[in-house]
Amino acid sequence: MATTKAAEQPTRRDFLYIATSVVGAVGAAAAAWPLINQMNPDASVLALSSTEVDLSPIVEGQILTVKWRGKPVFISHRTKKEIDEARAVKLSDLPDPQPDEARVKKDKEQWLVVIGICTHLGCVPLGHEGDYAGWFCPCHGSQYDTSGRIRKGPAPANLEVPPYEFASDTMIRIG
Amino acid sequence: MAGHGTFQPKNPILKWLERRLPVLSLMHDSFVVYPVPRNLNYWWTFGGILSFMLAVQIVTGVVLAMHYTPTSSGAFDSVEHIMRDVNYGWLLRYIHANGASLFFLAAYIHIFRGLYYGSYKEPREVLWILGVIIFVLMMATAFMGYVLPWGQMSFWAATVITNLFSAIPGFGRAITQWLWGGYAVDQPTLQRFFSLHYLLPFMIAGVVVLHLWALHHVGQGNPLGIDVKSDRDTVPFTPYATAKDNFALICFVILLAWFVFYIPNFLGIPPDNYIPANPLQTPPHIVPEWYFLPFYAILRAIPNKLLGVVALFGSILVLFFLPWLDTSKVRSARFRPLYRQFFWVFVAVCIGLDYLGSKPAEGGYVIVARVLTAYYFLYFLVILPALGYLETPRPLPASISEPVLPEKSAAAVAMGARAPERKG
Numbered sequence: 050m051a052t053t054k055a056a057e058q059p060t061r062r063d064f065l066y067i068a069t070s071v072v073g074a075v076g077a078a079a080a081a082w083p084l085i086n087q088m089n090p091d092a093s094v095l096a097l098s099s100t101e102v103d104l105s106p107i108v109e110g111q112i113l114t115v116k117w118r119g120k121p122v123f124i125s126h127r128t129k130k131e132i133d134e135a136r137a138v139k140l141s142d143l144p145d146p147q148p149d150e151a152r153v154k155k156d157k158e159q160w161l162v163v164i165g166i167c168t169h170l171g172c173v174p175l176g177h178e179g180d181y182a183g184w185f186c187p188c189h190g191s192q193y194d195t196s197g198r199i200r201k202g203p204a205p206a207n208l209e210v211p212p213y214e215f216a217s218d219t220m221i222r223i224g
Numbered sequence: 225m226a227g228h229g230t231f232q233p234k235n236p237i238l239k240w241l242e243r244r245l246p247v248l249s250l251m252h253d254s255f256v257v258y259p260v261p262r263n264l265n266y267w268w269t270f271g272g273i274l275s276f277m278l279a280v281q282i283v284t285g286v287v288l289a290m291h292y293t294p295t296s297s298g299a300f301d302s303v304e305h306i307m308r309d310v311n312y313g314w315l316l317r318y319i320h321a322n323g324a325s326l327f328f329l330a331a332y333i334h335i336f337r338g339l340y341y342g343s344y345k346e347p348r349e350v351l352w353i354l355g356v357i358i359f360v361l362m363m364a365t366a367f368m369g370y371v372l373p374w375g376q377m378s379f380w381a382a383t384v385i386t387n388l389f390s391a392i393p394g395f396g397r398a399i400t401q402w403l404w405g406g407y408a409v410d411q412p413t414l415q416r417f418f419s420l421h422y423l424l425p426f427m428i429a430g431v432v433v434l435h436l437w438a439l440h441h442v443g444q445g446n447p448l449g450i451d452v453k454s455d456r457d458t459v460p461f462t463p464y465a466t467a468k469d470n471f472a473l474i475c476f477v478i479l480l481a482w483f484v485f486y487i488p489n490f491l492g493i494p495p496d497n498y499i500p501a502n503p504l505q506t507p508p509h510i511v512p513e514w515y516f517l518p519f520y521a522i523l524r525a526i527p528n529k530l531l532g533v534v535a536l537f538g539s540i541l542v543l544f545f546l547p548w549l550d551t552s553k554v555r556s557a558r559f560r561p562l563y564r565q566f567f568w569v570f571v572a573v574c575i576g577l578d579y580l581g582s583k584p585a586e587g588g589y590v591i592v593a594r595v596l597t598a599y600y601f602l603y604f605l606v607i608l609p610a611l612g613y614l615e616t617p618r619p620l621p622a623s624i625s626e627p628v629l630p631e632k633s634a635a636a637v638a639m640g641a642r643a644p645e646r647k648g
Binding site: 085088089090091094114116120121166168170171172173186187188190202203204205 | 506524586
């Protein structure tokens, strides 16, 4: 055994305290993770992540609402006037600048597909309403244009475009 | 808590218990001989009322849970089943729903009492902070309970409130999906809210015990805001405080009964919540319960999403810092002529925000809401810190008993312990 002189810093005991605390903290974090992660979307929820929609019954000027991942998705069959209005806007006038072309598929610009959830606090906006004849959110007054872009009100972002593709000319697959 | 009484049970069984667990003397010291300031007014009876309301909510809630189904397909129907089929189910549900509303009414009176009489000042800072924690837990509990009937208002309240967290930069979406257990409010959300709605009241009860512990450790405040200086300033809890608390409680329960039996849907249940939840359609006007409206008005007064959410949470968090924001050493507003005026303006502002929260967010309503929101924050962050330096308080009395007890009989009263004051 070493002689009993004044302990040098750090001592073996300090090292043991620190090492034990660290192991304990890592263990507690590892034990907490399953308790936290169980709240994330589970396998059955993730499995329902794609929906097919037939576009043929939607007439020009009509907005269809379908459900995808428990949320409403608006499929708007836009008129020529609505498309022109959406494309006439200067990008600098938009709170969340994005050209209409980037929000629709090429050569399918009559079809606008957006998630029908107001980007403010999650209400479902009403179609063909508001100052821009796009959508109007009844909860806190956000207004969207015919491209689903935010124009006025508290919402910070445009209506989100979900991932989708045309399976055929009259069929889209969302998700 | 201990140390006031010398309780000795006579009964041999109680003596046996007392030697092993001194719970009887703890109760005796806390609720019988515990000295309370002799000048407490009826604003001090709301602590007792709140304890009673917590018990009512837990008892009615536990029995309602025996009949309720926490599934998105079964919840709405099970609530109607409670209302129509379960014996006295209508009574239990209406007591629970209206009880929640009146619980908040009592809590707000209790909080404003604390503001008026400076109950948060040294040495009661921790007592106050524990109270604010209880308030936050109450809000979470009430919100989750409101979701359980799974009507339109339930669903959209859940959607709007959980979406507040989507304002957090970077992690917003991950956090909301974690809260929902999916991509929108749905079955997993309902089920976890039910679990937490059952848990939180017991956490509240735990914090209430700490709140009472802190209260009995530092002693109650009083309308004069001066410290207890001698036995002459106090009376024993029983019979004085118990009688006063019970009288106030009976009046309060009469008020609750009036709501439950005559206008059960007035405070708590809007017609939209008798429509089953529909994720594809938002009701035209989403209005929270009256007790959340001031905070909702603050949220909507600010045109930016993130800042609106920050203001909403800030309006509650600022209460935690109140003991250090108020720089005046004088507790009671009775002796603070300027503070008293700002306080009553603040009360009016809170009532005004409550009204504006129920109105659509447009035009003049938004402008007024912005002015009132500005006052709400200025009150805490500018007015209270500045008043401590600018205001000249009125002179404080020498003691609680001085204005009410004749000086001559001081010795007699002190010796006669806490006999009622002599006439004349």
